[in-house]
Amino acid sequence: MSRITHVLFLLLFVLIVIAAIVALSYYGFTYYQLNIEERFYHANHQLLKPSGILGHGLGIIGSLMIIAGVFSYMARKRIAKxxxxxxxxxxxxxxxxxxxxxxxxxxxxxxxxFGGIVSISFWSMVAVVISGVIGRFIYIQIPRTIEGRELSLAEVRETKTDIGTLLKKEYNLSEESYGTIVASVADQPDNESKFLLLRLLAKAKEDRKSYKRIDTELRKNNLSRTERQKIKRLVINEIALNRKIDRLNYMQKLFKYWHVAHLPFALVMLVILLIHVAVTILFGYKWIF
Structure with a gap:
């Protein structure tokens, strides 16, 4: 699938969700804003109530979408075939x-x-959606192949350049400048347990200092402007790769914790959903069948 086609599909998905929200809100606004006691007298009560033709249908279709979305993705991930x-x-x-x-x-x-046991399922569903948004953010931070396979730390490290050897071979730098640049791009393990935003801000601040320090060192050497720009690009690429490695370590840890929150809520939601459906059928509620 080309990039343009991919973007168009994503845009279509977003538009469908927005259109559904806008259409249902517009059609049922006067009904949904009423108290439960007053809804009985609304002209569309038999249509929009949870057991009504439209209301019941929305529940069935929505539940089938959730089940299909959960189990199709799980099957794709876990079944080798x-x-x-x-x-x-x-x-x-x-x-x-x-x-x-x-x-x-x-x-x-x-x-x-909603109330009773159904409210537990509903709030579990809300928790699943919220944790899913967070999980998506974590997912896109982890480097992957074009097929979507997560890159290992070793695979990411293989893309690093031996910048020290390259500088020695291609450029005539003083030992002080050489040592400063190599130290600045070194892949240093970070064991700090900061929140992601604080961590990113700290790293960005640290990188800006490194760029300024390297720029100062390069000006001390007898290099042309073009050579300085080439070395700066090498340094920027190497530091960016270091940040990718650091992010990979951090996000892999977060992803493990994320599953602890996402999966249990999804299971609770699905179990109560099935109970709700079973009780509905036992009490004789039917849709258009």
């Missing part, structure tokens, strides 16, 4: 689409009024 069907990244994006639109439809199915 499916590993060659499509790119994993596209499966994840389709999973996100279904598990975003599905909860939206379920929300309108409840008519914004």
């Amino acid at each position: 499916l590993s060659r069907i499509g790119v994993l990244k596209y499966w994840l994006e389709f999973h996100i689409f279904l598990c975003t639109l599905g909860p939206v439809l379920v929300l309108f199915h409840t008519a914004f009024k």
